[in-house]
Amino acid sequence: MKISIHHSCLDFESYRAARVKSLFNVEDGSGFDITVDLPVEDTPWKIGLVVGPSGSGKTSLGRRVFQTDRMARVDWPEDRPIIDAIAPDRDFNDATTALASVGLGSVPAWLRPYHVLSNGEKFRADLARIVCDQPEEIVIDEFTSVVDRQIAKAWRRTEGRAVLLSCHYDIVDWLDPDWVYDTATGEFTGRCHRQRPKITVEIRQTNWQWWRYFEPHHYLKLPHMIAATCYVAFVDGEPVAHVAFSTRPGMVEARACRLVVMPECRRGRWYAVFECGLCGMAAWPKPLRNTHADIVPHITSRSRDGPAPRPKMDASFQRSLRRQQGEECQVRGHEIRLWRTFPRRPGLPLY
Numbered sequence: 001m002k003i004s005i006h007h008s009c010l011d012f013e014s015y016r017a018a019r020v021k022s023l024f025n026v027e028d029g030s031g032f033d034i035t036v037d038l039p040v041e042d043t044p045w046k047i048g049l050v051v052g053p054s055g056s057g058k059t060s061l062g063r064r065v066f067q068t069d070r071m072a073r074v075d076w077p078e079d080r081p082i083i084d085a086i087a088p089d090r091d092f093n094d095a096t097t098a099l100a101s102v103g104l105g106s107v108p109a110w111l112r113p114y115h116v117l118s119n120g121e122k123f124r125a126d127l128a129r130i131v132c133d134q135p136e137e138i139v140i141d142e143f144t145s146v147v148d149r150q151i152a153k154a155w156r157r158t159e160g161r162a163v164l165l166s167c168h169y170d171i172v173d174w175l176d177p178d179w180v181y182d183t184a185t186g187e188f189t190g191r192c193h194r195q196r197p198k199i200t201v202e203i204r205q206t207n208w209q210w211w212r213y214f215e216p217h218h219y220l221k222l223p224h225m226i227a228a229t230c231y232v233a234f235v236d237g238e239p240v241a242h243v244a245f246s247t248r249p250g251m252v253e254a255r256a257c258r259l260v261v262m263p264e265c266r267r268g269r270w271y272a273v274f275e276c277g278l279c280g281m282a283a284w285p286k287p288l289r290n291t292h293a294d295i296v297p298h299i300t301s302r303s304r305d306g307p308a309p310r311p312k313m314d315a316s317f318q319r320s321l322r323r324q325q326g327e328e329c330q331v332r333g334h335e336i337r338l339w340r341t342f343p344r345r346p347g348l349p350l351y
Contacts, residue, residue, distance in 0.1 A: 001038045005033065005035075005061065005064065010030060034060070036061055036181065039188065039190075043190070043191075045161065045178035045191075047162050047163075047178050048164070048177055048181070049172065049175060049177040050164070050180075050181050051181070057183050058141075058165040059165060062141060062163055065139060070137045072139060074129050076114035076115070078114070081110060082114055082128075083096075086099065086128050087133075090132065095132065098132050101128075102131065103124050106121075106263040123142070136159060138160065140163070142165065143168075144171070164177070172194065176196070200236075201233050202234040202235075204231070205229060205230070205231055206232055207230055211230065211258065213242075218258060227246055229246075242258060244257050245257075
């Protein structure tokens with residue numbers, strides 16, 4: 001498939017325009033031409049990615065990939081919350097799973113109409129609609145890293161084909177597309193094996209000092225658990241998950257509560273990584289059964305992007321995750337570092 005694009009506008013002769021041409025030795029800025037060769041006609045594919053800097057022709061190319069302009073345009077009702085507008089004829093869990101999979105995990109946002117959402121929330125809501133509607137051909141502009149290869153696998157099970165346009169090169173390994181075209185270099189890359197980047201998670205034991213950052217994302221407003229030990233997970237120095245443990249009388253079991261994962265991290269297997277690491281951090285004088293008190297439908301139900309975290313974790317699984325301070329372990333292919341001391345983080349108050 002060969003695509004030729006030509007754009008032109010007036011060649012202005014104002015004083016400033018003439019001065020810019022003289023200073024930077026530019027004769028004419030009124031034309032833009034690009035010719036692209038995409039050898040995808042004879043190869044089955046589901047997801048393509050056009051990546052490159054701004055102004056390099058990604059949007060123009062996206063409009064010409066299919067026979068007609070398939071740029072994503074989603075219409076939303078103004079008198080209904082987005083949870084009612086996504087997959088209205090399908091199961092409730094399909095809508096919540098789609099919202100969580102694209103990174104829109106803030107439940108209060110589900111109860112708002114589309115026009116009051118922030119720009120980032122609107123983009124994620126549009127993605128959730130597209131994932132559920134499953135169009136045959138779609139082009140999504142300004143695509144960011146909110147969707148990983150788990151939802152990409154779900155898309156490949158449909159009959160649709162999607163072309164994503166983005167200026168972010170770091171999403172290539174996460175997305176694992178069938179083909180990639182770089183508008184900056186003109187390089188086309190077909191299907192190949194890409195190693196998914198690892199997530200390095202640091203888990204530290206603390207008190208309730210970090211709970212205020214997670215409390216707005218928890219569905220209950222209750223006092224702190226008595227005699228609880230809290231654990232916080234960090235990725236690149238940013239807090240991403242929280243859980244608190246408290247033992248029942250008689251040391252018969254440990255109750256896990258206040259389990260919160262930040263909305264931007266509630267995607268695919270990330271949740272399982274954080275949950276396994278946090279729950280494996282707790283150490284007791286004897287093996288105890290861990291029970292989870294936080295039950296959220298779109299997390300505990302089995303969704304299309306992989307098994308959901310288990311509501312209960314047996315003692316043998318807990319022991320397999322328990323490590324000494326500073327030791328590393330692997331959970332679902334991601335690296336987890338466990339620390340039982342928690343120094344104060346610079347720049348953030350303790351209370």
